[in-house]
Amino acid sequence: MTYSKLAGAGAFMIAISxxxxxxxxxxxxxxxxxxxxxxxxxxxxxxxxAQSGHTMNFEFVPWPNFADRMLNELNSGGKxxxxxxxxxxxIGGGAENGHYVxxxxxxxxxxxxxxxxxxxxxxxxxxxxxxxxxxxALPAMGDANGWFYRKDWFxxxxxxxxxxxxxxxxxxxxxxxxxxxxxxxxxxxxxIDGKTVYGAAIFTERGSEGITMGATxxxxxxxxxxxxxxxxxxxxxxxxxxxxxxxxxxxxxFYETATPPGYTNAYMGESLDAFKSGQVALAMNWFxxxxxxxxxxxxGGDKIDFFVNPPQNIAASTLGxxxxxxxxxxxxxxxxxxxxxxxxxxxxxxKWWELGGYSAHNAVLNDPGFVESQPFAGDFLVAMExxxxxxxxxxxxxxxxxxxxxxxxxVVADQGTAQEALDKLIEDWTExxxxxxxL
Amino acid sequence: MSDKTADRVAAATPTHVARKxxxxxxxxxxxxxxxxxxxLLLAVNIFPLIWTVRLSFTDxxxxxxxxxxxxxxxxxxxxxxxxxxxxxxxQATAHFLxxxxxxxxxxxxxxxxxxxxxxxxxxxxxxxxxxxMMLSPAVVGNFWKFLYQPQIGLFNYIIAFxxxxxxxxxxxxxxxxxxxxxxxxxxxxxxxxxVMLICLAGLRSxxxxxxxxxxxxxxxxxxxxxxxxxxxxxxxxxxxVLFRGIxxxxxxxxxxxxxxxxxxxxxxxxxxxxxxxxxxxxxxxYASAYAIILFVTVFGLASIYVKALNKVxxx
Numbered sequence: 060m061t062y063s064k065l066a067g068a069g070a071f072m073i074a075i076s077x078x079x080x081x082x083x084x085x086x087x088x089x090x091x092x093x094x095x096x097x098x099x100x101x102x103x104x105x106x107x108x109a110q111s112g113h114t115m116n117f118e119f120v121p122w123p124n125f126a127d128r129m130l131n132e133l134n135s136g137g138k139x140x141x142x143x144x145x146x147x148x149x150i151g152g153g154a155e156n157g158h159y160v161x162x163x164x165x166x167x168x169x170x171x172x173x174x175x176x177x178x179x180x181x182x183x184x185x186x187x188x189x190x191x192x193x194x195x196a197l198p199a200m201g202d203a204n205g206w207f208y209r210k211d212w213f214x215x216x217x218x219x220x221x222x223x224x225x226x227x228x229x230x231x232x233x234x235x236x237x238x239x240x241x242x243x244x245x246x247x248x249x250x251i252d253g254k255t256v257y258g259a260a261i262f263t264e265r266g267s268e269g270i271t272m273g274a275t276x277x278x279x280x281x282x283x284x285x286x287x288x289x290x291x292x293x294x295x296x297x298x299x300x301x302x303x304x305x306x307x308x309x310x311x312x313f314y315e316t317a318t319p320p321g322y323t324n325a326y327m328g329e330s331l332d333a334f335k336s337g338q339v340a341l342a343m344n345w346f347x348x349x350x351x352x353x354x355x356x357x358x359g360g361d362k363i364d365f366f367v368n369p370p371q372n373i374a375a376s377t378l379g380x381x382x383x384x385x386x387x388x389x390x391x392x393x394x395x396x397x398x399x400x401x402x403x404x405x406x407x408x409x410k411w412w413e414l415g416g417y418s419a420h421n422a423v424l425n426d427p428g429f430v431e432s433q434p435f436a437g438d439f440l441v442a443m444e445x446x447x448x449x450x451x452x453x454x455x456x457x458x459x460x461x462x463x464x465x466x467x468x469x470v471v472a473d474q475g476t477a478q479e480a481l482d483k484l485i486e487d488w489t490e491x492x493x494x495x496x497x498l
Numbered sequence: 499m500s501d502k503t504a505d506r507v508a509a510a511t512p513t514h515v516a517r518k519x520x521x522x523x524x525x526x527x528x529x530x531x532x533x534x535x536x537x538l539l540l541a542v543n544i545f546p547l548i549w550t551v552r553l554s555f556t557d558x559x560x561x562x563x564x565x566x567x568x569x570x571x572x573x574x575x576x577x578x579x580x581x582x583x584x585x586x587x588x589q590a591t592a593h594f595l596x597x598x599x600x601x602x603x604x605x606x607x608x609x610x611x612x613x614x615x616x617x618x619x620x621x622x623x624x625x626x627x628x629x630x631m632m633l634s635p636a637v638v639g640n641f642w643k644f645l646y647q648p649q650i651g652l653f654n655y656i657i658a659f660x661x662x663x664x665x666x667x668x669x670x671x672x673x674x675x676x677x678x679x680x681x682x683x684x685x686x687x688x689x690x691x692x693v694m695l696i697c698l699a700g701l702r703s704x705x706x707x708x709x710x711x712x713x714x715x716x717x718x719x720x721x722x723x724x725x726x727x728x729x730x731x732x733x734x735x736x737x738x739v740l741f742r743g744i745x746x747x748x749x750x751x752x753x754x755x756x757x758x759x760x761x762x763x764x765x766x767x768x769x770x771x772x773x774x775x776x777x778x779x780x781x782x783x784y785a786s787a788y789a790i791i792l793f794v795t796v797f798g799l800a801s802i803y804v805k806a807l808n809k810v811x812x813x
Contacts, residue, residue, distance in 0.1 A: 127778065134561040134780070156564060265760040321648035323672030323761050453562070457779040464583075464763060472674050472762025494557060 084112040085394035090129060090140035091381075093119035094327075095351045096200055099415040106410070107401050113394050122327060123267050126456070133158040133386070141389040142398055144199050144381045147183045152453040153384060154187035159195040160385040165396055166194060171403045177201065180419035183448050184382030189289075196382025197399050198419035200347065203368075203442035204276050204377040205435070206239070207334065207352055208232070208341040210364040212251060221245075232364070236280055236309060236371040239341070243317035246340035258317030260333035260342035261310075264326035265467045268459055271449065272377050273343060274310045274466050276368050279375035279447045281306035292492050299481035302372060307477040311470045323471050334358060343368075345379045346442065349435040350415040365435040367442045378446035380417065419443075454491050461487035547793075554787035561780040574787035584788075586763060587771045593678055594685070594753075594767060595746050599739055601686040606693025607735065611727075613694070614701040624698075628691045635688070639755020642684045646670040646756075671757050677764050681753050685746065693738045700734030701727070729813070736807045740800065747796050768792055 089104070091097050097119045104115045118139060120128045126146065132139055133153070145153060153159035162185075166173070173181045173194060180198035187195055212218055213230055222230040222245055233239035243258030250256075262273025275283070283306060284297040297303075314322075319338055322329070327344055334342040335358050344352075353359045368376040383402065385395045401407060408420035412432070417439065423429060430437040450458045462484055469480035492498040508516070522530075554574055558567035578584055613624055630638070645653040646669075654665040670680040704726065712722045750769045753759070759766035772792065776785035 130561065131777070134563070136563075152561065156562060264758075265762075266754075266758040319649070320666040321646075321669050321672055323669065324758055457781065460774060460779055467760055468762035471672070471760060472764055474674070474762055 084114065085141075085391045086114045086116060087141045087391055087394050087398060088116045088118055088139060089142040089144070089398075090118040090120070090132070091144040092125045093121045094347060096347050096416050099411070102414055103407070103411055103416065104398075106407070107398060110401065111394075111397055113397070115398075123264075126267060130456070133388075136388045138386075138388050138390065140386050141391045141395040142383060143386050144383045145196070146381055147378060148449055148451050148455040148459070150184065150187050150195055150382065151451045151455060154193070154195045155453045157387055158384075160387050160392060160396075162194045162197065162385070162399070163192070165399070169400050169403075171197070171400065175403075175405075175421050177419045177421060177424055177443055179378075179443050179446050180380065180382075183378055183446065183451075184380060184419075187451070189451060196384040197403055198380075199383035199402070200380050201417040201419040201439070201443055202345050202347050202379030202381075203439070203446050204272060204343055204379060205346050205349070205365060205367055205438060205442055206341060206343050206369075207349065207363055207365045207435075209334075209337075209358070209362060211362040212246075212340055213364075218251070232366045233369045235369050236277055239369050240309065240313050240317060243313065243341055247317050254337065256337065257319040257333075257339050258341065259313070260322070260325065260330040260339045260344075261313060261318055262326055262330070262343060263314060263318070263322060263467070263471055264324055264329075265463060265471070266324075267326070268449075268463065269324075269326035270466050270470065271459060271462045272379075274307065274470065275377045275447070275449065276343065277310045277313070277371075278303055278306045279377065280368065280371040280373060281309075282372045285450060292498050294485045294488060298485050298488070299478065303481055304477045306371070307466070307469065307480065310466075311473075311477070314470050346417060346435060346439050347379065349439075350433065353434060365438050367438045367445075374441075374445045376442040376446050378448040380419075452495075454495055457491045458488055461491070550786045550789060553783050554790050556783040558783040558786075559780050560782040567783065570783070574784045575791070577784065578788055578791060583763065584768075584771065587766050587768050590678065590763075590765060591747065591767045591769075594681060594749065594765075595743060597679075597682045598685045598689070598746050599742055601682065602690045602693045602742055603735060603739060605686065606690045606738070607697045607731070609690065609694040610697035610701055613698060627694060630688045631691045633688070635752040636755055638684060638688050639752045642680075642687075643671065643756055646680060648672075672761055674761055674764050677757055677761055681756055681765055684756060685749070685752060688752070689742060689745075693735075693742065696734050696738040696741075697731060700731035703734075704730045733807065733811045736803075736810060740803055740807065743803075744796065744800065747792075 089100070091100070097117070101115075101117055104117075107113070108115055126149075129140070129143065129145060130149070130152075131137075133143075133156070143159075145159075150159075154161070165171075173185065173192070176185075176198045180201050181194075182190055184198045185194045185196045187193055213232075219230045222228070222242075225245055226241060228238075228241075230242065230245075233242055239259075245258075246256055247258040248255060262269040264270055281302040283300070283303040285294065287293045287295075287297045319333060322333075325333075327348065330342045330344045331348060331352070333339045334352070335355055337358065349365055352363060355363075367374075383399060385392055385399065389395055402411075403420075405420055405422035408418040408423050409426075412418040412423050412429075418424070424440060424443075426432075430440065449455065449462075452458065465480045465484040465487070468474045469477060475483075489498060553567075555569060555571060556567040557570050557574075559565065609627060613620060613627075633641075642653075645651050648654055648666040648669050651665070651670075653670065654668065657663065657668075658665040668676065670676050708726055708730075709722060712726060717725070748769050749767055750773065753765055753767055754770060757765040759770045763771075768788075772785060772788050775781050775788060
């Protein structure tokens with residue numbers, strides 16, 4: 060064979076391999092909520108594109124419309140999303156209604172072990188029925204509801220002295236829910252640098268999940284339970300226990316005495332705005348926002364610090380976060396699974412955390428340098444040890460909207476008592492479970 | 499000219515088509531023209547309505563495709579009609595409906611009456627007044643949300659200016675007592691111009707000679723107003739009430755933007771509640787029954803109203 064023939068054969072092989080990779084390359088669409096971590100994921104996914112030859116497209120929907128938009132998509136068998144980072148509560152519906160691909164065989168074939176991820180995240184984001192080894196998602200974004208505050212105000216001597224005078228106690232990161240309220244009340248209406256500031260920004264939103272996510276932050280720490288026995292749907296005495304009533308009364312008192320005026324329908328965005336504009340001393344929000352808050356030039360850096368949801372009777376935090384699933388209606392499932400395999404890699408997970416995502420991989424969380432890597436990293440680990448989640452039943456939306464209504468009616472609209480709100484909530488939930496044939 | 503056109507069209511019609519048409523009666527040709535519309539009406543309106551009625555007797559859930567719906571008879575209807583929360587939604591809707599129509603008719607008619615007087619800048623004022631109804635309800639909702647903001651909202655500052663109250667001492671959207679009025683104010687602001695335009699059309703349709711005859715009969719201005727203006731504008735006014743009534747019964751976007759149905763469920767109108775049942779809770783059967791109840795209510799009330807309107811017109 061002459062040299063020119065060899066060169067020709069080589070060129071042919073290159074052309075063939077190029078054509079082959081062009082055939083395999085897919086346009087994948089990943090759906091998620093539009094928020095800070097989504098931008099980090101776009102950045103991270105560039106590595107996947109370079110490595111696999113696939114192209115990544117993203118469909119990010121703002122949080123207030125995220126559930127509506129995505130659940131409509133799934134229910135109609137839509138092919139928009141190949142990969143979906145769906146909320147933890149969707150896992151039951153995703154599995155039972157056949158929206159998500161079961162990943163057990165894939166995990167076994169690729170050597171992906173769920174033991175490599177934080178147990179709380181595997182339980183919450185991946186399994187259905189709960190706690191069984193049936194996996195429908197890979198933990199993608201660990202999250203919990205936490206708190207942040209104006210460290211610069213807390214450190215000011217005049218404010219510390221005023222707090223001591225008002226309460227007889229030292230101004231510090233709150234160690235209990237009661238202390239949290241006391242601090243927020245102290246700041247409510249206070250003049251700081253010639254400006255009136257308020258106590259805390261908490262969740263009071265009515266339309267989607269806001270007030271439930273906020274109020275459960277208090278309820279869980281008082282010992283609130285959804286059922287007397289897990290899986291029994293026996294709610295009387297658990298949902299409306301004396302502790303639960305006290306916690307809900309506490310949340311109402313918090314709303315009435317320590318939040319800015321007009322704070323009747325506030326969720327993540329409003330909490331961030333209130334804090335960044337210097338309106339409040341404290342605010343609750345998801346850990347996912349903490350990197351952005353820390354980087355904020357006006358209220359971040361030395362001016363901010365973070366703490367885990369303070370305990371009351373027990374230590375507990377409301378779970379956020381999501382798992383990544385392959386949508387069963389996708390025609391590009393192989394490429395989507397390839398993405399999951401790539402995403403599960405410890406090196407990718409480390410970069411995910413570095414870019415601002417919250418990895419749930421043990422290799423990242425147990426790394427000796429993790430706690431010091433960000434000012435909120437240690438708090439995140441503590442929070443994830445005590446997370447509790449809302450119902451994850453296929454009918455979670457009905458259960459959630461019932462709680463939204465009962466809690467908002469009581470806390471914001473001041474209708475009835477906490478006991479009545481929780482009693483009515485049991486009635487609503489009982490009706491839902493009866494319709495489902497579970498009671 | 500038209501004869502020539504008709505001749506040209508007839509001549510251009512192919513012979514086989516012309517033969518077929520020639521064999522059709524006028525009635526058949528009329529059906530050919532009407533049939534597409536009837537088909538569309540059946541497909542888009544009547545079939546979904548019948549389907550909704552059928553679904554209302556089941557426990558069907560659109561998000562549970564693997565679950566076989568069960569026939570549950572009148573259970574959905576019974577649940578809805580005995581649910582005290584739904585009656586509260588109905589009350590909120592009735593409050594909204596009554597007061598928006600009341601204010602819109604009152605202010606709309608007054609504005610029309612004033613605009614109808616010939617004065618300099620008349621057209622400019624008409625254009626300015628009509629502006630709010632040209633905006634999107636979603637934009638209006640967001641816009642007023644800021645106006646109602648207790649700390650920076652212009653509305654609170656204006657009220658504070660006149661009452662001497664602290665602007666942040668009251669919350670239009672967050673207070674159970676004020677929120678129902680806050681949505682009435684916004685809807686009135688937005689839709690009064692519509693009522694005004696209809697009233698203006700009514701006022702301008704009254705011939706001047708009637709007033710001149712009344713002047714000759716030495717009828718006072720007040721008498722002219724009550725015996726000429728009001729009766730002659732009444733059919734127009736009733737039409738405006740009908741339009742606004744139907745529109746506000748299904749009010750959704752504006753209120754969702756303003757209050758989201760809150761605080762609590764104070765401003766949760768039936769349409770918002772229905773949307774939550776149908777597309778958030780996915781209780782399709784239940785929501786179908788709910789929709790049928792609302793449809794029958796609106797249809798019944800509108801039919802009675804239209805009869806009354808026709809009687810007024812005949813007078």
